Amino acid sequence: xxxxxxxxxxxxxxxxxxxxxxxxxxxxxxxxxxxxxxKVAIYFALLLTWRVGVxxxxxxxxxxxxxxxxxxxxxxxLAVGLLCSIAWFTARTARYAVTSERVxxxxxxxxxxTFNLPFKAxxxxxxxxxxxxxxxxxxxxAGSDRIAYLNLWPHARPWQVxxxxxxxxxLPDAERVAAILARALAASAGVVPRSVAxxxxxxxxxxxxxxxxxA
Numbered sequence: 001x002x003x004x005x006x007x008x009x010x011x012x013x014x015x016x017x018x019x020x021x022x023x024x025x026x027x028x029x030x031x032x033x034x035x036x037x038x039k040v041a042i043y044f045a046l047l048l049t050w051r052v053g054v055x056x057x058x059x060x061x062x063x064x065x066x067x068x069x070x071x072x073x074x075x076x077x078l079a080v081g082l083l084c085s086i087a088w089f090t091a092r093t094a095r096y097a098v099t100s101e102r103v104x105x106x107x108x109x110x111x112x113x114t115f116n117l118p119f120k121a122x123x124x125x126x127x128x129x130x131x132x133x134x135x136x137x138x139x140x141x142a143g144s145d146r147i148a149y150l151n152l153w154p155h156a157r158p159w160q161v162x163x164x165x166x167x168x169x170x171l172p173d174a175e176r177v178a179a180i181l182a183r184a185l186a187a188s189a190g191v192v193p194r195s196v197a198x199x200x201x202x203x204x205x206x207x208x209x210x211x212x213x214x215a
Contacts, residue, residue, distance in 0.1 A: 013099060017099050017100050017101045018099060018100050019098075019099050020098045020099060020100060020180050020184055021097065021098045021177055021180045021181075022095070022096070022097040022098075023095075023096055023097075023171065023172075023173075023177070024091055024092075024094055024096065025090065025091045025094050025096075025168075025169050025170030025171065026091060026134065026170045026171070026172045027084075027087045027088040027090070027091035027170075028087070029134050029170035029171075029172070030087040030090055030091055030154070030169065030170045031083060031087035031088075033130075033136075033169075033170065034154045034170070035083040035084075035086055035087050035154075036083070037083040037084055037087070040076075040079050040083060041076065044072065044073075044075070044076030044079065045076070047072060047076075048069055048072055048073060048076065051065075051068075051069045051072055052066065052069055055069070089109050090109060090154060091170065093107070093108060093109050093112065094106065094107045094155065095107075096168045096171075098177070098180055098181050098184055100184060100187070101118060101119060101188070102116055102117055102118045102119060103116075103117040103119075103122065103139065103166075103168075103181070104117070105117070105155060105166060105168070107152070107155050113151065115147060115152075115166065117139065117141070117166065119184070119185055119188040119189075120142070120188075121141055121142055121143075121145050122139050122140070122142060122185065123140045123141060123142035123143075124139070125137055125138070125139050125140070125178070125181055125182070125185065126138050126140075127174060127175065127178040128174075129174055129175055129178075130174075133172070133173065133174065133175065134170065134171060134172050134173075134174055135171055135174030135175070135178075136167050136168065136169050136170070136171065136174065137167065137168040137171065137174065137177065137178055137181065138157040138160075138166070138167040139165055139166045139167065139168075140165055141163075141165070141166070146163070146164065147166060148164065149161045149164040152164055152166055152167075154169065155167055155168070155169055
């Protein structure tokens with residue numbers, strides 16, 4: 001497994017290798033599902049409702065109750081704005097690609113690192129599909145191959161710290177990308193996958209040494 005500390009995807013590709021798909025995370029998806037901006041907004045909304053209710057219960061007017069809660073409103077707006085900003089920068093500085101030979105992940109806001117994951121290093125790929133068609137594709141690495149969780153985050157499957165799994169996150173067209181990856185993995189192993197599942201949380205393809213079995 002090769003790690004290249006330079007900007008951009010490796011160019012030009014070796015002779016015979018071609019790009020099958022190239023894209024980036026959607027910042028709105030990252031804000032909602034990675035940085036949980038909506039949950040934070042709901043938390044502050046509930047806190048604001050409780051705060052206003054306390055003021056009203058103390059006999060204050062609605063105007064006075066709202067005025068006394070301005071600091072909380074500003075704090076909530078700042079928190080949500082910060083999370084959305086981080087999501088935007090994360091998406092803007094990330095680039096994913098699937099070629100005929102590997103998966104490429106260019107990530108990092110401050111320090112850009114490009115990970116090249118040849119198909120032989122990928123033991124399995126999963127599809128986590130959401131109702132709006134967006135989703136994530138976590139990759140299970142084969143053998144003893146490891147990438148530190150902190151080097152991948154937030155482009156890593158949550159809570160898989162002991163055996164980190166690189167993950168293509170916040171893909172607007174996750175099912176199409178999953179199908180492209182499944183076909184590429186199968187072609188690399190010399191077989192054709194039976195199907196690519198589309199339901200939420202479905203496995204798209206599992207790779208074994210020398211063969212691919214769709215599940």
